[in-house]
Amino acid sequence: MGSDSKTEWDLIGRPVRLADLAAWQTNSIVSREIIKRAAGTVTVFAFDAGEGLSEHTAPFDAMVYALEGGAEIMISGAQHAVKEGDMIIMPAGKPHALKAVERFKMLLVLIK
Numbered sequence: 485m486g487s488d489s490k491t492e493w494d495l496i497g498r499p500v501r502l503a504d505l506a507a508w509q510t511n512s513i514v515s516r517e518i519i520k521r522a523a524g525t526v527t528v529f530a531f532d533a534g535e536g537l538s539e540h541t542a543p544f545d546a547m548v549y550a551l552e553g554g555a556e557i558m559i560s561g562a563q564h565a566v567k568e569g570d571m572i573i574m575p576a577g578k579p580h581a582l583k584a585v586e587r588f589k590m591l592l593v594l595i596k
Contacts (some may be wrong), residue, residue: 507530507587513531528590533588553567553586560579
């Protein structure tokens with residue numbers, strides 16, 4: 485199996501706890517891209533409490549899977565609370581934003 489990213493090599497062929505791939509930092513958002521292909525990306529994020537992503541749109545559907553903690557995700561003006569174990573899809577072309585209500589880790593899967 486080929487790899488497009490040096491960061492993937494230490495993850496291939498072994499079990500890994502997703503939440504351990506990005507560590508929280510005070511007043512910050514940390515991300516680690518774990519797969520990057522022409523067809524899409526898979527990224528783990530760690531948000532300190534109160535941190536977030538401002539409203540934006542994306543040209544492709546994006547799936548968020550909450551790994552730890554909780555966040556509020558706005559999609560086209562509707563607020564959604566997500567917590568560990570929850571999944572939500574942010575549809576292509578619809579404005580969305582995220583704010584961590586507590587320390588929050590998520591897996592973001594973007595398929596083109």
